[in-house]
Amino acid sequence: MTPVEDPRTDLSLDAGELEGAAGPPPDDLFKALASEKRRRLLAILTEQATISLDDLTDVLVGWEATDSGPAGPDEWARMKIELVHAHLPLLADTGLVVHDEAAGEVRLESVSDPIRDLLRFATEYERVVETGRSQPTDS
Amino acid sequence: MTLGSILSEVAAEEKTVVVYSPDDTGEDLAERLATRNLHVDHRKIPSISADAFVVVRDGSRFRGALSLSDLLVFLSPPIHRPEDLDSVDAAYRALFELLDQTVFVTLDRRQLLATSREIEDRAWRTGRGRLHVGFQSVAAFEAQAGLYRDLAATTDVDVHVYVPAGAPSGYLDDAPLTAHTDVDEDLARYWFILFDGHGEAGLPDGQTLADDGTESAQSCALIAEATGPDRYRGVWTYDPDRVARAFEAVT
Structure with a gap:
């Protein structure tokens, strides 16, 4: 097992790193994180900067299927609608995600390091709470 | 229509199974699915979730998603199917439909x-x-x-x-x-x-x-x-x- 840095230490914030007004207002930022689907979406994008909307829908539907059982095309269509009409606009307004509708792609906005660290922390926090493990499964 | 043409027709309907897992889970799935008419891909997902899942696609169409452990249960012969499909969840019906037409x-x-x-x-x-x-x-x-x-x-x-x-x-x-x-x-x-x-x-x-x-x-x-x-x-x-x-x- 490789030691993992304590994620909390990544969260020290030097005001200079935000480079002026580069960050979203706190309410917007924390609202973006206040939804399991959006956290999952952001976790996916921090590992894979660009993803097609269809692939993103696949991953979120599949992820949900691990909690709630098999999902079919109806669930898929609902998830895609929810993404396009709710989650992606909210994340775009917050300046975290770009939804390129013409290309059918979703990508992470270039965010400042502290924001990126916060997204990583949110992922790490969720992993600890959800799985009781402080790092990815070793195999 | 002959039994042979039914076999060929089903064999032509290859589906793709994409295995999403935070680690190597499911790497041996390709071997297990080799008995079926399924093409297997692997992708990593963030490790918030401990559970691997699979997405089944038929060409460009999404057909279904389920956890890897559910899939393994369904793949083991003999086939198990709920007695009355009307009483089961629509998603389970979809799952049966998508795994139905696979050739072993x-x-x-x-x-x-x-x-x-x-x-x-x-x-x-x-x-x-x-x-x-x-x-x-x-x-x-x-x-x-x-x-x-x-x-x-x-x-x-x-x-x-x-x-x-x-x-x-x-x-x-x-x-x-x-x-x-x-x-x-x-x-x-x-x-x-x-x-x-x-x-x-x-x-x-x-x-x-x-x-x-x-x-x-x-x-x-x-x-x-x-x-x-x-x-x-x-x-x-x-x-x-x-x-x-x-x-x-x-x-």
């Missing part, structure tokens, strides 16, 4: 027998409808003939047995079933067992097969051909249309 290429005799038993059990429980069964060998026929005799004698199922050439004559003479002894060469290549829960005769007055949503849920078929010693390729299906066409191919 490397089942052995034991697995085929287990699947045959599942279909026969269904015929026993339903108690009516049509069951048509054909054998690739005299030995298989001799081993199973008693079971079909009992089924025909005990239930209202209309049983047809396709007796392979060389089988001792008179084996089923006194059984209330139809024994076909002049099986043509094309048909004799297949191990098949076809069942539908209705048959036109079994329907209430005034009801046609088209109205009949519930009993067609009992339709199932196994069609296999030997490819080597104790090796078979074939398909099992719950698709009522495909089962109906298999009946047409043998009658």
